[in-house]
Amino acid sequence: MLGDNLYLVIMLAGVGILALVVNFVLTTREQDSEVRRERLSWLKTQAEHTLNALSVLKESGCRQDIVDKLNQHAMALIEEISLLAPDSELMTQVSDLKETSDRARADKSRFNSDRAVKRAQIYINFAEKLIIQMAKAGKMTGQLARTYQQELYWLNVSLVADAHHHQAKRLLEMGDKHTALSHLKHAKAVLVRASAPQRQKQPKLDELQASIDQLQPRRNLGAGALAESLDDYLNDQP
Incomplete structure (x- = not known):
């Protein structure tokens, strides 16, 4: 009888530990998934803004070294997206935007509207x-x-x-x-x-x-009153 009770206690303890382990694993996965979602959301915003900025800078004739520096930053963002979500729709969208940015050329006529x-x-x-x-x-x-x-x-x-x-x-x-x-x-x-x-x-x-x-x-106002006074003064000198 005592052995049966001890066995039952051990079983219950094992079930409890297993439940804690499963709960920990699930909670950790959820937290990791949430962190991943938040990071991807931030990367999406930053990549889109950076690539759009690159297109504008190229079209407006910005200095090439500035463009190159921002392009390096954009590539780092895209690389991280490819690691976190390689086959995602986000990766496709960002890749398309990068191609558009790469094709941009100096063209100030694009800025003729408010x-x-x-x-x-x-x-x-x-x-x-x-x-x-x-x-x-x-x-x-x-x-x-x-x-x-x-x-x-x-x-x-x-x-x-x-x-x-x-x-x-x-x-x-x-x-x-x-x-x-x-x-x-x-x-x-x-x-x-x-x-x-x-x-x-x-x-x-x-x-x-x-x-x-x-x-x-421009209106031709002549020499003006001050100049006339100076002329009169100089003409009166001996």
């Missing part, structure tokens, strides 16, 4: 933030990151100014001089306010000013 410019600005800003994150992660020096930030900032400014200039040319062809002049002045204002070296801004400013002067010639 919607296209705003989209481009979003991804250029994303690229700028990504550069900062990469520098913090030790993937580039702080000095190089600051240089890249300045380049991306100027690219953003140029994109907006060039878009307004293009719209002005298109409106002139349609005979709408008033609205064209408004776009030219807006483009000039964007450049004037930009925190960039004057030597970098000047060529675009000169081109815009020439176009503005054609539509709105």
